[in-house]
Structures are given as C-alpha cells and as structure tokens.
Amino acid sequence: MSEYLSRRSFLGGVATVALLPLTPQIFLDSAAAATQTLIEAKRIRSSKGILNLTLKADETMLPFNGSKRWALTYNGVFPAPTLILNPGDVLNINLINSTSMMTNLHTHGFHVSPSGNSDNPLVEIMPGKSFKYRIKIPKDHPSGTFWYHPHHHMFVAKQLSAGLAGAIIIEDAIDKQSEFKNSSDRVLMFADPRIGKDSSVMDTYMMDQAHGRLGEYLLLNGQLNPQIISKAGVTERWRILNACSSRYLRLKVEGCELWLISTDGGRLTDPIKVGSLDVVPGQRVEVIVKPLRKGAHRILDGDETVGTLNSSILGSAKFAPKLMGTIPALVATNSRTIRILGKGLMNMGDGQDSHEMLYAFDGSEFDPSVINQVVKFGTTEDWTISNESLMEHPFHIHAWSFLVIDNGDGQSEEGLRDVVNIPPGKSVTIRLKFNDFKGVTVYHCHNLDHEDFGMMGIVQVV
Numbered sequence: 001m002s003e004y005l006s007r008r009s010f011l012g013g014v015a016t017v018a019l020l021p022l023t024p025q026i027f028l029d030s031a032a033a034a035t036q037t038l039i040e041a042k043r044i045r046s047s048k049g050i051l052n053l054t055l056k057a058d059e060t061m062l063p064f065n066g067s068k069r070w071a072l073t074y075n076g077v078f079p080a081p082t083l084i085l086n087p088g089d090v091l092n093i094n095l096i097n098s099t100s101m102m103t104n105l106h107t108h109g110f111h112v113s114p115s116g117n118s119d120n121p122l123v124e125i126m127p128g129k130s131f132k133y134r135i136k137i138p139k140d141h142p143s144g145t146f147w148y149h150p151h152h153h154m155f156v157a158k159q160l161s162a163g164l165a166g167a168i169i170i171e172d173a174i175d176k177q178s179e180f181k182n183s184s185d186r187v188l189m190f191a192d193p194r195i196g197k198d199s200s201v202m203d204t205y206m207m208d209q210a211h212g213r214l215g216e217y218l219l220l221n222g223q224l225n226p227q228i229i230s231k232a233g234v235t236e237r238w239r240i241l242n243a244c245s246s247r248y249l250r251l252k253v254e255g256c257e258l259w260l261i262s263t264d265g266g267r268l269t270d271p272i273k274v275g276s277l278d279v280v281p282g283q284r285v286e287v288i289v290k291p292l293r294k295g296a297h298r299i300l301d302g303d304e305t306v307g308t309l310n311s312s313i314l315g316s317a318k319f320a321p322k323l324m325g326t327i328p329a330l331v332a333t334n335s336r337t338i339r340i341l342g343k344g345l346m347n348m349g350d351g352q353d354s355h356e357m358l359y360a361f362d363g364s365e366f367d368p369s370v371i372n373q374v375v376k377f378g379t380t381e382d383w384t385i386s387n388e389s390l391m392e393h394p395f396h397i398h399a400w401s402f403l404v405i406d407n408g409d410g411q412s413e414e415g416l417r418d419v420v421n422i423p424p425g426k427s428v429t430i431r432l433k434f435n436d437f438k439g440v441t442v443y444h445c446h447n448l449d450h451e452d453f454g455m456m457g458i459v460q461v462v
C-alpha cells in the first residue's frame with residue numbers, strides 16, 4: 001500500500017505542477033459535468049464465429065464538457081467500440097492509419113499467436129497505409145476483459161493517451177448463466193488524456209516522460225465525473241480497465257461492497273470481497289458492486305471523485321454464481337531473472353528531480369534485432385523481475401498470462417494477470433506456461449513512456 005500512496009502523493013504533489021499543462025486549458029463547467037449519465041461504448045458482437053471490423057485511426061475533435069477537445073480515435077469515438085467475442089472466434093480487423101505517425105494494433109491480454117498478422121507487436125503501418133489483422137482465438141480461451149491499443153515502439157504513450165483504445169470482452173458459457181447474464185455488465189474505461197484544442201497535447205519532454213505523462217483529469221469512458229444509474233433487480237457488474245498511459249488507480253465506491261470476480265486473465269474461482277481496487281496501467285478487474293444503502297455513492301480514485309453510482313436498490317441483490325473460473329496449478333521447471341537497473345527518478349525534496357537516464361531491462365534498451373530471452377515451447381518458468389530503481393514499473397508480457405507467485409512482499413496473488421506492479425527495491429516472481437504458440441513477442445513496462453524509452457525486451461519461444 002505504501003508504494004501506491006507514495007507514488008500518488010509524489011505524482012500528485014510537486015511533480016505534476018511542473019509537468020502540466022502543456023496546452024491551453026478548457027475550463028470546466030462542473031455543474032454540467034455532474035449531470036452527465038455514463039455513456040458506454042457501442043458494442044460490436046461476433047456472428048457465426050467471425051467479427052469483421054474496419055478501424056480507422058484518425059484525428060478527431062471530441063465533445064468534452066460543453067466544448068471540444070483534440071484526440072486520436074478509432075472510428076471517431078472514445079472509447080472505441082467494445083468488441084464481444086466467444087472462444088474459438090476469428091477477429092478480422094482492417095486497420096487504416098490516417099494519423100501522421102506509424103502505428104499498429106495490440107490485443108492486450110489475448111492468448112493468441114504473436115506472429116504474422118495476428119497479435120504481432122512488431123508490425124509497422126505507415127501513415128496513409130492499412131493492415132489486415134486476422135486473430136484466431138483458441139477454443140479454450142478464458143472469458144474476461146481485454147483491450148486493444150497501438151503498440152508501435154516510441155509512439156505508444158502518445159497514441160494511447162491521445163485516445164486510441166477500446167475494450168474487448170470474451171464471453172464463455174458461464175457468462176450466459178443467469179447470475180452473470182442478469183447484470184449491468186458495464187465497461188468502465190479510465191483514461192487521463194491531456195485536454196487541448198490541437199495535437200500539441202501529445203507534446204512532451206524528457207522529465208515528463210521519465211515520470212510517465214499524466215493528464216489533467218481522470219475520465220471515465222471519456223467523461224468527467226459521470227453518473228451510473230442502476231436499475232432495480234440488476235446486479236452492477238463492472239469491467240474496469242486502466243487505459244491511462246502512466247497513472248496508477250486506487251478505486252473505491254462509497255457505501256458499497258466490492259466483490260472481485262476477475263483479474264486480467266479471467267475469472268477467479270470464487271468472488272473475493274475487497275475494500276479497494278489497485279489497478280495499475282494496463283490492468284483490468286471485474287467487480288460486483290453491492291450498495292449498502294439507496295442513493296448516490298461516490299466513485300473515488302484515492303480522495304478524488306471520478307463518478308457517482310446512483311442506486312435505487314440495496315445490496316440485497318444476490319450474486320452467488322454456481323460456477324466461476326479455474327486457475328491453473330503450474331509447476332515451474334526453469335527460472336530466470338530480469339533486472340531493472342538504474343535509479344530512475346529521485347525526488348530531491350526541493351521541487352527538483354534527479355534522474356538517472358536508464359529505462360531498460362538488464363541494462364539494454366529495446367533493440368528489435370536482439371532476442372533477449374529464449375524459452376522452450378511447452379515449459380513453465382518462474383520469472384523474477386527485480387527492481388533496483390526508485391520507481392514503480394508495471395511489467396507486462398504479451399500472449400501469455402501468469403500467476404503472481406511473489407508480489408515482492410513474499411505473498412502470492414489471486415488470479416491470472418498480464419500486468420503486475422514491480423515496486424521499487426522489490427523483486428516480483430511470476431509463473432508462466434509458454435504453451436500453444438511459438439514465435440517472438442515482447443515484454444515491457446506498461447508505464448508507456450518508459451516502454452517508448454526502451455524498457456522492452458523480446459522473448460522467443462522455440
């Protein structure tokens with residue numbers, strides 16, 4: 001807990017004054033903001049095992065708080081459409097790049113091939129060009145909340161924070177059971193875009209990137225402090241996604257019980273009651289929200305109100321599903337250590353930061369021609385990521401989710417993850433089974449400015 005709080009106070013205090021703003025402010029009309037009802041992204045469902053979709057990445061002026069703000073979007077909206085798929089489906093996406101930068105697409109959390117025109121982070125789509133993705137989802141793929149966003153090295157933080165992101169839901173038979181089916185099933189995408197009238201919102205400078213860029217406001221589905229209105233007899237089921245480039249979230253809902261039912265990689269075996277939700281950049285959690293009284297309940301990130309739940313019902317709404325999920329029991333036969341060297345940022349306490357400029361794993365910045373880790377297909381490995389720096393880094397690997405064996409405090413964590421926080425001065429051990437796919441993919445820091453600096457490596461499964 002202390003690491004999150006220290007980072008929050010660190011970023012929320014001295015540092016942000018120096019970092020913001022870079023662009024002309026849009027002044028906020030809080031009265032107007034308070035009356036907005038949450039808008040959820042359009043849902044596009046697969047049919048007969050296929051979902052065909054064209055996504056156009058382009059510059060867009062989005063409505064914001066009675067005015068407009070500049071953004072990059074897929075198909076002119078933020079959040080981009082939510083895609084609903086079943087295990088065994090094929091997802092065909094024709095991505096048209098109408099931006100002025102190179103881009104590509106990552107299906108974050110998917111256990112699919114990382115090669116060819118599947119979830120390949122090394123694809124390059126030049127401005128004005130398009131690329132046809134074909135992503136085959138295995139028949140035994142877990143149900144869960146995943147997402148899509150660009151992944152071109154050196155452009156990830158600016159493109160994501162400017163607005164290129166959408167959710168993906170994989171549904172299985174259990175989602176169609178009444179307990180899950182009779183729920184609100186909302187996607188809540190948290191993002192903190194910088195607010196301005198032109199593309200200068202993407203401008204940054206070295207210290208800004210060293211911290212990881214933050215936006216002025218934490219928005220919920222692109223809205224400032226929206227309200228969620230619950231319906232009588234409908235369980236509030238929230239799929240929470242941290243789509244911020246760098247911001248760590250600690251979420252609570254006043255006057256409500258929170259029951260965690262899924263982490264990044266799928267459902268838990270049983271719901272777990274939690275007091276708050278730590279969601280680091282890139283992570284997802286799925287929760288059941290049970291109000292303990294009728295009326296308005298503030299949704300908080302730390303002490304800040306980011307939305308409201310208006311409930312006409314009490315928490316007596318039952319949620320006791322017969323089936324949840326299965327967490328694999330894995331035994332590792334090999335282990336390796338990846339080191340985060342260099343001190344990173346140091347708060348000198350006088351408003352100044354000292355900075356050791358090394359954002360890399362094992363001291364080597366990302367080089368697309370270098371294979372950093374070679375793993376034997378079918379094996380299960382323990383990876384220990386040791387953080388010798390003074391900063392937190394959210395560690396992410398593509399294509400394979402993992403168990404957290406040691407979270408840095410000697411404790412394991414529930415559920416499957418594909419992003420895990422590595423606290424400063426700690427070592428975190430994750431367990432991964434490299435099954436189903438061979439090929440090359442990446443692991444990286446999901447503070448995306450760090451990734452763009454070179455905090456990324458290549459793993460090859462042979």
Ligand SMILES: [Cu+2]
Binds near residue numbers: 392394445447451455
């Ligand atoms: Cu990092």
